[in-house]
Amino acid sequence: MEVKAQQLKLYIPLLITSVSLLIIGLGPGLFNQTTLTGYSWQHKVFNLLCHQDPYRSFAINGEPMAICARCLGIYGSFAFVVLLMQLIGRFLTVINRLVVKLIMITIVLNLVDVFFNGIGIWTNTLHSRFLLGAFFGGSLALILTNEFFKQIGNSEESYGT
Amino acid sequence: MEHETMENQNPSYWTSVLIGGLIVGFITTIMSLGSQYMTIGSEPTGSSINLTQIIGILSCLVGAIGGVIATRHYAKEFDITFPIGKGALIGFLAGVVAVAFSSVIGVIWTYLIDPDLNQAFYDWQIANLEAQNMTDDQMEMAMGFIPKPGSTSALIWTVGIGLVVMGALNAISGLIGAKIFASEED
Numbered sequence: 001m002e003v004k005a006q007q008l009k010l011y012i013p014l015l016i017t018s019v020s021l022l023i024i025g026l027g028p029g030l031f032n033q034t035t036l037t038g039y040s041w042q043h044k045v046f047n048l049l050c051h052q053d054p055y056r057s058f059a060i061n062g063e064p065m066a067i068c069a070r071c072l073g074i075y076g077s078f079a080f081v082v083l084l085m086q087l088i089g090r091f092l093t094v095i096n097r098l099v100v101k102l103i104m105i106t107i108v109l110n111l112v113d114v115f116f117n118g119i120g121i122w123t124n125t126l127h128s129r130f131l132l133g134a135f136f137g138g139s140l141a142l143i144l145t146n147e148f149f150k151q152i153g154n155s156e157e158s159y160g161t
Numbered sequence: 162m163e164h165e166t167m168e169n170q171n172p173s174y175w176t177s178v179l180i181g182g183l184i185v186g187f188i189t190t191i192m193s194l195g196s197q198y199m200t201i202g203s204e205p206t207g208s209s210i211n212l213t214q215i216i217g218i219l220s221c222l223v224g225a226i227g228g229v230i231a232t233r234h235y236a237k238e239f240d241i242t243f244p245i246g247k248g249a250l251i252g253f254l255a256g257v258v259a260v261a262f263s264s265v266i267g268v269i270w271t272y273l274i275d276p277d278l279n280q281a282f283y284d285w286q287i288a289n290l291e292a293q294n295m296t297d298d299q300m301e302m303a304m305g306f307i308p309k310p311g312s313t314s315a316l317i318w319t320v321g322i323g324l325v326v327m328g329a330l331n332a333i334s335g336l337i338g339a340k341i342f343a344s345e346e347d
Contacts, residue, residue: 010245010336017329018333039302040306044306044322049330096340100341143340144340147245
């Protein structure tokens with residue numbers, strides 16, 4: 001299916017912002033900086049936005065990331081979907097009502113995971129937190145696909161071309 | 162008459178911006194001050210994680226919803242649809258209002274209501290670093306990231322980072338809010 005790019009003046013800043021947040025969130029290890037755990041400019045940027053517990057964060061080059069595994073999933077999948085939006089728009093028809101339901105489901109899943117982990121019903125892992133965060137972040141970005149890359153059906157004029 | 166029509170088509174979004182920004186600013190201020198009091202009331206254990214950061218996971222969610230609250234209010238209040246670009250602007254402004262409100266209340270609180278809070282929190286962080294048995298070099302490096310109480314640079318850092326990060330996150334949440342609550346599509 002063909003897609004028509006629109007509102008690029010909005011899409012490009014969104015792409016730059018989401019990828020920048022992800023790169024900063026990957027922490028000092030990405031830049032080969034050796035720091036004391038929790039003391040880097042990347043950690044400072046996300047200080048008020050994430051608990052940054054090193055035991056609940058992935059590490060690069062032995063340095064914990066500036067965001068936890070769940071936040072990495074959210075920022076990562078959001079940036080990934082924004083980056084691939086044109087491709088997604090080609091192969092997937094995004095229906096807003098369904099994506100809103102998907103967002104609600106992912107919010108509930110994350111809350112349930114946090115709650116049951118908190119009261120000791122189950123113990124989540126780095127990977128499970130990352131995946132649940134990724135479902136949430138990805139579905140948030142998915143709803144914007146139509147706005148930037150709108151599917152255009154095959155018109156009569158395009159037949160035979 | 163024409164003026165009235167234009168106003169009806171483009172009602173002011175400032176009330177929505179203020180509502181979204183003030184809700185987020187109020188909650189983050191309460192959580193920030195509350196976590197500082199909880200931290201200084203606890204024993205420094207040497208852990209790199211303190212109560213402030215644990216509570217931060219909640220303010221993360223709260224900090225990013227200003228754009229959604231503001232765009233939802235704007236769309237429902239006037240029963241209108243608007244482009245997502247306007248949602249991004251409304252969200253960004255809500256983030257700025259939240260940071261401004263939070264900073265002003267923080268300054269009033271720490272300068273007028275409880276001037277000892279910043280010093281007590283600073284002392285707790287130093288004690289926590291000492292409990293980690295760091296070398297002098299490591300201590301010096303770590304202290305570079307701990308703002309001295311009442312310093313202007315600390316305030317500028319905090320407000321500057323807050324404006325950029327909260328502004329960006331709320332602009333994104335405003336985009337999404339506009340798409341969900343103010344889109345003409347089903």
